[in-house]
Amino acid sequence: MRTKRAPVIDGLQYANWSGKIFRQMREGGVDAVHVTISYHENFRETVLNIEQWNRWFEQYPDLIFHGRWASDVDVAIDSNRTAIFFGFQNPAPIEDDIGLVEIVHTLGARFMQLTYNNQSLLATGCYEENDPGVTRMGKQVIKEMNRVGLVVDMSHSAEHSTLQAIEISERPIAITHANPQNWHPALRNKSDTVLKALAESGGMLGFSFYPHHLAGKTECTLQSFCEMAARTAELMGINQIGIGSDLCQDQPDSVVEWMRVGRWSKEIDYGEGTADKPGFPPQPAWFTDNRSFPGLRKGLLDAGFNEDDADKVLGLNWLKFFAENFDKQA
Amino acid sequence: MRTKRAPVIDGLQYANWSGKIFRQMREGGVDAVHVTISYHENFRETVLNIEQWNRWFEQYPDLIFHGRWASDVDVAIDSNRTAIFFGFQNPAPIEDDIGLVEIVHTLGARFMQLTYNNQSLLATGCYEENDPGVTRMGKQVIKEMNRVGLVVDMSHSAEHSTLQAIEISERPIAITHANPQNWHPALRNKSDTVLKALAESGGMLGFSFYPHHLAGKTECTLQSFCEMAARTAELMGINQIGIGSDLCQDQPDSVVEWMRVGRWSKEIDYGEGTADKPGFPPQPAWFTDNRSFPGLRKGLLDAGFNEDDADKVLGLNWLKFFAENFDKQA
Numbered sequence: 001m002r003t004k005r006a007p008v009i010d011g012l013q014y015a016n017w018s019g020k021i022f023r024q025m026r027e028g029g030v031d032a033v034h035v036t037i038s039y040h041e042n043f044r045e046t047v048l049n050i051e052q053w054n055r056w057f058e059q060y061p062d063l064i065f066h067g068r069w070a071s072d073v074d075v076a077i078d079s080n081r082t083a084i085f086f087g088f089q090n091p092a093p094i095e096d097d098i099g100l101v102e103i104v105h106t107l108g109a110r111f112m113q114l115t116y117n118n119q120s121l122l123a124t125g126c127y128e129e130n131d132p133g134v135t136r137m138g139k140q141v142i143k144e145m146n147r148v149g150l151v152v153d154m155s156h157s158a159e160h161s162t163l164q165a166i167e168i169s170e171r172p173i174a175i176t177h178a179n180p181q182n183w184h185p186a187l188r189n190k191s192d193t194v195l196k197a198l199a200e201s202g203g204m205l206g207f208s209f210y211p212h213h214l215a216g217k218t219e220c221t222l223q224s225f226c227e228m229a230a231r232t233a234e235l236m237g238i239n240q241i242g243i244g245s246d247l248c249q250d251q252p253d254s255v256v257e258w259m260r261v262g263r264w265s266k267e268i269d270y271g272e273g274t275a276d277k278p279g280f281p282p283q284p285a286w287f288t289d290n291r292s293f294p295g296l297r298k299g300l301l302d303a304g305f306n307e308d309d310a311d312k313v314l315g316l317n318w319l320k321f322f323a324e325n326f327d328k329q330a
Numbered sequence: 331m332r333t334k335r336a337p338v339i340d341g342l343q344y345a346n347w348s349g350k351i352f353r354q355m356r357e358g359g360v361d362a363v364h365v366t367i368s369y370h371e372n373f374r375e376t377v378l379n380i381e382q383w384n385r386w387f388e389q390y391p392d393l394i395f396h397g398r399w400a401s402d403v404d405v406a407i408d409s410n411r412t413a414i415f416f417g418f419q420n421p422a423p424i425e426d427d428i429g430l431v432e433i434v435h436t437l438g439a440r441f442m443q444l445t446y447n448n449q450s451l452l453a454t455g456c457y458e459e460n461d462p463g464v465t466r467m468g469k470q471v472i473k474e475m476n477r478v479g480l481v482v483d484m485s486h487s488a489e490h491s492t493l494q495a496i497e498i499s500e501r502p503i504a505i506t507h508a509n510p511q512n513w514h515p516a517l518r519n520k521s522d523t524v525l526k527a528l529a530e531s532g533g534m535l536g537f538s539f540y541p542h543h544l545a546g547k548t549e550c551t552l553q554s555f556c557e558m559a560a561r562t563a564e565l566m567g568i569n570q571i572g573i574g575s576d577l578c579q580d581q582p583d584s585v586v587e588w589m590r591v592g593r594w595s596k597e598i599d600y601g602e603g604t605a606d607k608p609g610f611p612p613q614p615a616w617f618t619d620n621r622s623f624p625g626l627r628k629g630l631l632d633a634g635f636n637e638d639d640a641d642k643v644l645g646l647n648w649l650k651f652f653a654e655n656f657d658k659q660a
Contacts, residue, residue: 043374043377044373044374047373047433048429050433051427051429051430051433052429054429054433055429097378099378099381099382099385100377102381103380103384103437106436106437106438107433107436
């Protein structure tokens, strides 16, 4: 029986981090955030990004600290700070070296996507034409991720690869930031088939507020979003859903270009954008930064969630998932 | 008041690791070993060495595990295993990047030499002609090592640099593997001036059994060694001395060449060896592998150490040093 208040946990952000944003996390009552620290960065470059985080932890000790375990969420609550958990949106940081899975876990990584839109060494991304599924190395890496407690994240993966990863992984996987295709049919959103398989395996879906994943995009209403969340709770169960806002606050458009193109193409790929709108799209008015969480709670209650279920969606489900999936396999 | 038996701790080894050697650690009752995992390896190469250790931890879970904190020495005692603590004999793993100090500590590094025989970015090695002392970067790195709990090791450093490091470091430093020059005047051994300054600052000397550091080299007797230890206890105090055997068991001679030459010279440098004896020298008969520790205890007792003091030299002093110096600065 939990004695502390329920936490607020965001299952994915990739902001242009600053003291301002860390203060907004506190203002919004956000106890833990899974932050992306790598897209196309190789191992050494990812370590440089961790070094930058270590500097922020030194510079803002009253606002944030490095979260490693589920228990750190309670440390965050007790100390009025936000626990920052690391993750990768691509397996680039482990290069072609399975030994790096344990190394990055030791350095704090807790989520790793097997793919980011494209084919990787491990699986197929959601923008590829063909989806041959989890590769030979992918199977080995999933096993190693299971062993050390690095969560498989299939947010940017293709359908067949995702279903295979759910099947192959001995521990539940996550789709940290995506929405149902039945609400908004984007390539990045997920089919009912995937969502059901995810839920049945004990996995988690984090709802995204990235406009390209929202019905009506920037104009999406809080009501429409929360009604979708309620329908998804019926589809997946109330215990398998959370938030993964995909908040990219204060990022210059050069960053979305890096996310989409990295070093893999000399030509621009617009991803979810278009040639005439290549940048980050404007956020919906009801989710602009970490201070939007209290309003989100109100929206969920208005859509029919009771207080306990709103607690689950806003953090308790992620907390349970963290507790069961971040440590070494028993 | 300690309730468990006193531990046996070796303050430095660099063997050609194998199941055989790990079993000998158990046979010799060795509870913890500080192992060298890098000489000239850069960061990425050092990580590969850690990956190899992770494989050994998986392969030999009943014999060894990764030691991170002083409390792991008691875990070792309770589980009949040997705790393996990582260290570097050169600052090569942090390259020119002070941010890597915290990264390597997170990965388990607990000792780092500021130099290995040569001038480094941080200080001067004991084989250089001139010894200008701790560098600008060296001062910054010592401060960062103090902050995170990475012990400054000056075993292979020159005298002036060593005295400066003792002075600059806010936490005690170590000379993990060397002997007094007053017993055997090797360049790698330490002057009374250094040993006294080390002891007064709360630092530790680990006695080496590497033949080039021994009076009489391979022919050195256990009695001569133990009498030297007794005299050093008088010079430094009984609480500042331990063992750092420098055991290089089963290494091919190509390894001593790597240790001496790395990639810094196209010409062979024989270090403590000579052109006609370029390889590893034979060990003295009384210290050939980890099974020699019980005999060493007997030698210390025969030389006049009482049981309590033998316990201190064989492990309790290192344990106290680990407890005070491996964690983040309060």
